[in-house]
Every structure is written in structure tokens, then in C-alpha cells.
Amino acid sequence: xxxxxxxxxxxxxxxxxxxxxxxxxxxxxxxxxxxxxxxxxxxxxxxxxxxxxxxxxxxxxxxxxxxxxxxxxxxxxxxxxxxxxxxxxxxxxxxxxxxxxxxxxxxxxxxxxxxxxxxxxxxxxxxxxxxxxxxxxxxxxxxxxxxxxxxxxxxxxxxxxxxxxxxxxxxxxxxxxxxxxxxxxxxxxxxxxxxxxxxxxxxxxxxxxxxxxxxxxxxxxxxxxxxxxxxxxxxxxxxxxxxxxxxxxxxxxxxxxxxxxxxxxxxxxxxxxxxxxxxxxxxxxxxxx
Amino acid sequence: xxxxxxxxxxxxxxxxxxxxxxxxxxxxxxxxxxxxxxxxxxxxxxxxxxxxxxxxxxxxxxxxxxxxxxxxxxxxxxxxxxxxxxxxxxxxxxxxxxxxxxxxxxxxxxxxxxxxxxxxxxxxxxxxxxxxxxxxxxxxxxxxxxxxxxxxxxxxxxxxxxxxxxxxxxxxxx
Numbered sequence: 001x002x003x004x005x006x007x008x009x010x011x012x013x014x015x016x017x018x019x020x021x022x023x024x025x026x027x028x029x030x031x032x033x034x035x036x037x038x039x040x041x042x043x044x045x046x047x048x049x050x051x052x053x054x055x056x057x058x059x060x061x062x063x064x065x066x067x068x069x070x071x072x073x074x075x076x077x078x079x080x081x082x083x084x085x086x087x088x089x090x091x092x093x094x095x096x097x098x099x100x101x102x103x104x105x106x107x108x109x110x111x112x113x114x115x116x117x118x119x120x121x122x123x124x125x126x127x128x129x130x131x132x133x134x135x136x137x138x139x140x141x142x143x144x145x146x147x148x149x150x151x152x153x154x155x156x157x158x159x160x161x162x163x164x165x166x167x168x169x170x171x172x173x174x175x176x177x178x179x180x181x182x183x184x185x186x187x188x189x190x191x192x193x194x195x196x197x198x199x200x201x202x203x204x205x206x207x208x209x210x211x212x213x214x215x216x217x218x219x220x221x222x223x224x225x226x227x228x229x230x231x232x233x234x235x236x237x238x239x240x241x242x243x244x245x246x247x248x249x250x251x252x253x254x255x256x257x258x259x260x261x262x263x264x265x266x267x268x269x270x271x272x273x274x275x276x277x278x279x280x281x282x283x284x285x286x287x288x289x
Numbered sequence: 290x291x292x293x294x295x296x297x298x299x300x301x302x303x304x305x306x307x308x309x310x311x312x313x314x315x316x317x318x319x320x321x322x323x324x325x326x327x328x329x330x331x332x333x334x335x336x337x338x339x340x341x342x343x344x345x346x347x348x349x350x351x352x353x354x355x356x357x358x359x360x361x362x363x364x365x366x367x368x369x370x371x372x373x374x375x376x377x378x379x380x381x382x383x384x385x386x387x388x389x390x391x392x393x394x395x396x397x398x399x400x401x402x403x404x405x406x407x408x409x410x411x412x413x414x415x416x417x418x419x420x421x422x423x424x425x426x427x428x429x430x431x432x433x434x435x436x437x438x439x440x441x442x443x444x445x446x447x448x449x450x451x452x453x454x455x456x457x458x459x460x461x462x463x
Contacts, residue, residue: 044308045308045310045460049412052412053414056416059421063359065353065362065417067416067417068363068365068414068416069362069365070416071353071363107355107362109353109362110435110436111436151368151390151391183410183413184368242390243392243460243461244308244410
């Protein structure tokens with residue numbers, strides 16, 4: 001199978017079904033809300049939302065319909081192995097073509113406009129995808145694509161924190177951003193945090209963080225602990241599933257961090273809806289182009 | 290769960306309270322950002338609207354394309370807050386029920402109470418679930434907007450939660 005076909009098939013699947021880690025977290029949310037919600041009117045509303053989500057997923061799978069009408073903007077991360085001999089232009093073409101075919105064949109909504117301020121003319125095919133290119137060790141080309149819905153993206157945010165703020169500043173800022181988001185991003189949400197770099201690097205890292213398996217914490221125990229603290233703080237806000245109250249607001253918090261300047265601590269918070277649709281396609285050196 | 294036929298009557302609206310879970314049948318309009326902007330501008334200019342909003346229900350949504358054999362694609366709610374600048378003017382024109390997701394501005398809540406209207410929350414992201422409730426689709430206005438055009442749906446078994454009631458009771462206040 002060609003790289004184009006692999007991307008097409010992955011994207012056709014992603015509009016309709018969720019990864020196992022995402023499903024696991026949704027079932028965890030349902031169980032936890034039922035056990036700890038205390039039967040309040042708020043918690044009952046949260047449970048109704050979680051039940052609707054699970055029913056929705058079953059219908060989407062059966063009818064092969066997108067689970068959500070907002071099939072998102074294609075946000076693509078390409079990790080090119082330094083030893084890879086595949087032409088970058090061929091990778092780019094496969095991504096564009098795979099996206100174009102999936103949009104057509106899986107009934108994606110046309111949600112992309114040519115320019116943001118004036119005419120906002122629809123491109124009619126959800127192209128172009130937004131692509132980040134990175135170099136990595138090895139010979140594989142790894143293509144990760146997020147179907148980024150904009151109900152949640154509109155609540156994402158960047159804060160340039162004080163360099164001496166530490167974990168407390170991070171926890172406080174995320175809490176403020178999630179509170180402001182309320183029910184807008186279709187909670188329960190996934191939270192990707194990018195910390196360090198510059199303003200734009202933090203934003204980039206916060207999106208990459210969303211690709212981590214939602215059941216797995218950061219490899220550095222300090223950051224893993226911070227992820228857990230942020231998650232606990234977000235749950236304490238009781239935004240709830242659907243924003244009507246309840247004990248579960250977020251399904252996971254994942255951090256990506258990198259070196260930064262002595263004078264700053266950029267923090268980007270990417271919020272994703274429960275419909276955390278992401279794919280990963282790996283092209284090996286011997287695979288068909 | 291209580292079931293209602295659209296359009297809702299005044300006493301039905303008055304009887305509904307925040308957190309009530311209800312099911313809707315009947316006819317509703319669909320419109321989102323650009324439809325709101327256009328309707329608002331027409332109201333400002335004193336022009337006739339393409340539809341009579343008296344007693345009407347509007348659902349904030351832009352569907353994905355309908356696969357063969359279905360009347361509509363995925364069709365869940367979009368974020369209501371983006372309609373906030375325009376909603377009070379529509380409510381003054383007789384709009385009674387708004388369906389979307391997420392909180393509303395203080396101005397919209399005031400207008401809901403003043404006009405004895407209702408804001409309902411549909412289940413966010415549940416596009417396939419709502420596609421199952423749509424029996425027919427009719428174009429209404431602004432066809433050039435594509436997935437953002439104003440359309441009319443006949444629905445059956447459309448489940449929502451009362452989010453802001455006609456007395457200002459809200460699921461979003463803590």
C-alpha cells in the first residue's frame with residue numbers, strides 16, 4: 001500500500017472511530033462520575049453527556065458517519081529520519097493527496113477557508129493541511145495527524161509566565177484557561193501543555209503533547225507529577241462533562257517541555273474535545289512510496 | 290423524559306427548568322455564525338427576514354455532507370457563545386428557542402428572561418447521534434454559505450438539556 005493510501009485510510013477511520021486510549025479514558029470518566037458524582041443534578045447531567053457520547057460513537061461506527069460534524073483542520077507533524085531517502089516533496093504530496101481523498105470518501109465537512117480575515121472563501125476540500133517538519137534519528141518517516149476541531153481550539157491559549165513561577169504558576173494558569181473555556185470545548189477535554197521554548201515553540205509542543213497515549217504519563221517523574229497535579233486541579237473546578245457541573249472535566253493532561261530563556265517560562269495550553277481524533281502513519285525505508 | 294412538539298407553547302416554555310432533560314419532535318431552523326450575522330444586519334437595516342422567527346427554534350449547527358441513503362451527515366451543536374452578539378436582536382424578533390452548546394453572555398441571559406425564551410444544550414460532538422434524529426432537510430436561505438446555510442429540519446427524538454430557562458435559571462452558574 002502506498003503512503004498516500006495509508007494516510008487516506010487512517011484519516012477515513014479517524015473521523016469515525018477513536019483510539020483505544022481515548023475510549024479507555026471515556027469509560028473511566030463514566031465510571032468515576034457515577035461513583036463519585038453523588039447523584040447530584042449536575043453529576044446526572046454529566047452522566048447524560050457521557051452516555052450520549054458513547055451512544056454517538058456506536059452510531060458513528062455502525063453507520064460509518066463522522067462522530068462529529070466538525071471534522072477539524074488537518075494538523076500534521078512529520079518526523080523525517082535523517083537516514084531516510086524518501087524525497088520530501090513525495091512525502092508532502094502523499095499527505096495532501098491522502099487528506100484530499102479522505103475528505104471526499106469519508107464525508108468530512110468542508111471547514112477550511114482560504115484566508116482568515118476578509119472573504120473567508122471555503123477551499124472546498126479541507127486543504128491545505130498545516131504541516132510541521134522535524135528531523136529525527138533513524139530512517140523512518142513518521143506522520144502524525146490531528147483532526148483539530150475548533151470548538152475546543154478557540155479555547156486554547158498561550159501565557160508568558162514568570163520564570164520564577166514554577167509549577168504553581170502553571171497549575172494556576174491552566175485552571176484559569178479551563179474555567180474560561182467552560183462548556184465551550186465539548187468537555188470532558190484532553191489538555192496538551194507545551195512549556196518552554198518561545199511563544200510559538202510552546203504552542204507547537206502543546207499540540208505534540210496531545211499525541212501521547214492518554215494512559216501514559218511523562219517519562220520525567222517531576223513532569224509526570226505536574227501532569228497529575230494539573231489534572232487534579234482541573235477536576236476540582238467541576239466544569240463537568242458538557243460544562244454543567246460534575247467531577248470529571250478533563251480526561252488527561254500531557255506535557256511536552258524544552259529549553260527556554262532565563263527570562264521566561266512560555267506556557268501553551270491546547271484544549272481538545274473528547275473526540276480526540278489522531279492518527280500515526282509510519283513509512284519504513286523499504287515501503288512503497 | 291418529557292417529550293415536546295415544536296414550536297413550544299408559552300406555558301411549556303414557562304414550565305421548563307434548568308437541568309430538565311427533554312426530547313423534541315418537529316421543525317427547527319439551523320443557522321450559525323454567518324446566518325446570524327446576516328439576520329442581524331437585516332434587522333438593523335429594517336429589512337424583511339427570509340423567515341418569520343415568531344415562536345421559532347434555531348439550532349446552531351453546520352452539518353457534514355450526507356452520505357448516500359441519509360438525509361444529512363453528522364449534525365451536532367456548535368459553540369453558542371459566538372452567536373451571543375446577535376441573539377438578543379433575534380429574540381426581540383420572536384425567536385423562542387435556541388439550541389447549541391456552552392455558556393451564554395449576560396446580555397443573552399437578560400434577553401432570554403425579557404422575552405420568555407429558552408436556551409437548550411445539545412450533546413457536544415455527538416454528530417452521528419443527532420443525524421439519526423433528522424427525518425428531512427429543507428433549504429431556507431443563504432444557500433451560498435454551503436455547510437453554513439440556513440436550513441430547516443424535521444426531527445424526531447432530539448434529546449437536549451435545558452441550559453438557561455425563561456426565569457434565568459442556568460446550568461452554568463456555580
